[in-house]
Amino acid sequence: MEFPELLRLIDERSTAFSAAVAAAPALDAQVPTCPGWTLLDLAHHLGDGRRKWASIVAAGPASTPPPPVPAEPAPQDRSALLPWLAASTRQLLDALRSAGPDRGCWTWWADSESQQTSGAVARHQLQEVAVHTYDAQLTTGAPQPLPTGIALDGVEEFLATCCAGAYRWPHTPATLDYHATEGRSWRLSLTADAVRLTRSPAPTPADAALHATASDLVLTLYGRVPFDSLPLTGDRRHFDLLVAWDPDEEPLTA
Known part of the structure; x- marks a missing residue:
């Protein structure tokens, strides 16, 4: 956008x-x-x-973040x-x-x-x-549901900001696909060298994939909807590992 x-x-x-x-x-x-x-x-x-x-x-x-600005007390009354x-x-x-x-x-x-x-x-x-x-x-x-345009950007924004980057994936390498019913797809490639995000991945099957509306994908990524309530193909254990993973504990720069 x-x-x-x-x-x-x-x-x-x-x-x-x-x-x-x-x-x-x-x-x-x-x-x-x-x-x-x-x-x-x-x-x-x-x-x-x-x-x-x-x-x-x-x-x-x-x-580093700037020092906090003194805030006015948040109102209690509507x-x-x-x-x-x-x-x-x-x-x-x-x-x-x-x-x-x-x-x-x-x-x-x-x-x-x-x-x-x-x-x-x-x-x-x-x-x-x-x-x-x-x-x-x-x-x-x-x-x-989240508006479609916001949700489509939201899938990619979450994966880019919260998953992909200069991180070590500590488990067996895996590929995870996210397929929005609106026609867009993303692939997360998890390796010990980095976690990479790809738009419109190649047709080779991923190790696991989610299929849902963009809104449901975003709500799943943010923990609002259980990922196993969505149509899922492949080995769901890869998603279990991803949900439990904290990328900040595995930076390549450490």
Whole structure:
């Protein structure tokens, strides 16, 4: 997606999140996909995260995150919470617009295939709000699939940011495919030398593959939908190992 489209969709999904919060009977409702969290906790997490990433983007290139900015207490009451959420989104969008897509900044995914730029932050933040909007909608009993364009980009963004990169795969080498019913596919190649992501993989069979809508693939990657509830071919143990794996514990640069 182009940078202006990412910003537009962050705003759109933020509005959808706030609409779910506004429609909830109570803010102390438990969020089924975030155990131990209420809807109020989820709203605070999203708003605080927007403000934190706004300060990271504004700080520019850095090898470590900037010191935390003193934050105003997050509102407890819905009438103040909704404007606070809107202000959090504005802070993030203003910082991103000011920086543009190519400016460097600190990110936690330095060893991954994703860039350390404000554009990559915008891409990841769109997925953050899209998945949390699903969480909020589920809490109110009206979950909706992620919009198709966001979900298609979300599969690739998650695999590039959270899986692929300069990491050692500690198990037997394997290939895993993700096939979206909308017509796109991705292959994750896991080896001791690196974990690589390929679009539109060759037709040679993978060791295991998931087949689902892009929305269900994203929700599975983020742990909202069990991966074994989706159509799966090949050896599911490879997905079990991937879910349990922490790439940050296996950097090639260590």
